[in-house]
Amino acid sequence: MLEVRDLDLFYGDAQALDDVALDVGEGEIVAIVGANGAGKTSLIRTIAGMNRPARGSIRFEGAEIAGEPSHRVCNLGIGQVAEGRQVFPTMTVRENLELGASLPRARSGAREMMDRVLGLFPRLAERLGQAAGTLSGGEQQMLAISRCLMGRPRLVMFDEPSLGLAPTIVQDVFAIIRQLNADGFTIVLVEQNVAQSLSLAHRAYVLESGRIAMTGTGADLLDDPGVRRAYIGL
Ligand SMILES: Nc1ncnc2c1ncn2[C@@H]1O[C@H](COP(=O)(O)OP(=O)(O)OP(=O)(O)O)[C@@H](O)[C@H]1O
Numbered sequence: 001m002l003e004v005r006d007l008d009l010f011y012g013d014a015q016a017l018d019d020v021a022l023d024v025g026e027g028e029i030v031a032i033v034g035a036n037g038a039g040k041t042s043l044i045r046t047i048a049g050m051n052r053p054a055r056g057s058i059r060f061e062g063a064e065i066a067g068e069p070s071h072r073v074c075n076l077g078i079g080q081v082a083e084g085r086q087v088f089p090t091m092t093v094r095e096n097l098e099l100g101a102s103l104p105r106a107r108s109g110a111r112e113m114m115d116r117v118l119g120l121f122p123r124l125a126e127r128l129g130q131a132a133g134t135l136s137g138g139e140q141q142m143l144a145i146s147r148c149l150m151g152r153p154r155l156v157m158f159d160e161p162s163l164g165l166a167p168t169i170v171q172d173v174f175a176i177i178r179q180l181n182a183d184g185f186t187i188v189l190v191e192q193n194v195a196q197s198l199s200l201a202h203r204a205y206v207l208e209s210g211r212i213a214m215t216g217t218g219a220d221l222l223d224d225p226g227v228r229r230a231y232i233g234l
């Protein structure tokens with residue numbers, strides 16, 4: 001579904017991605033792990049069309065999208081749940097969701113998707129008229145995920161979806177990602193909970209200083225002594 005090759009990204013003179021190659025097959029959960037500053041967010045933002053790569057190819061369902069603007073990438077079916085629970089705080093839950101459906105690809109199916117999303121997140125259904133900024137942290141993350149789904153993505157990229165959430169809510173977030181995958185969404189997952197994201201992922205990539213250092217099944221990387229030492233602390 002997604003095929004990244006020879007990808008280089010610079011911020012000024014500083015290279016953030018160096019010759020990155022990565023594949024995501026339809027129906028997979030693919031995790032990207034790496035230390036702070038390794039380039040995980042940079043990679044997601046480059047795929048999403050928010051960073052312009054200096055070199056390389058990004059193909060989504062056969063179409064070249066490297067360097068395409070983000071609205072066009074979104075409209076092809078790549079959704080992103082950005083770091084830090086990006087909701088519009090003064091808008092209501094319903095308005096946030098409607099905004100998610102403003103993509104051309106999503107307009108016709110908005111009502112059906114709203115029903116589906118509210119079925120998945122009954123807490124949001126009870127709070128449709130409430131200002132998003134007054135939701136709890138966990139509820140805001142559910143709303144951020146829901147707003148992304150309203151755009152009818154086929155591939156959903158999550159950047160640190162559990163960051164700053166209470167442990168019980170973290171479990172909910174992982175359960176939701178598993179559910180979305182079972183419902184047919186393909187997933188790219190960047191997570192600080194490396195052990196959990198590797199156990200959830202079919203395959204994973206380790207990013208070190210902008211380069212892919214290792215790749216394998218989630219289970220293989222979870223068993224790898226180097227990965228455990230560097231990212232799991234065991
Ligand atoms: N807009 C920017 N301008 C300049 N440098 C940037 C910018 N965004 C990121 N960087 C640099 O690029 C490198 C990769 O950052 P990135 O945010 O992609 O890392 P990350 O793996 O997501 O880290 P974290 O785990 O802390 O979120 C870092 O050295 C960072 O300082």
Ligand SMILES: [Mg+2]
Binds near residue numbers: 040083
């Ligand atoms: Mg990041």
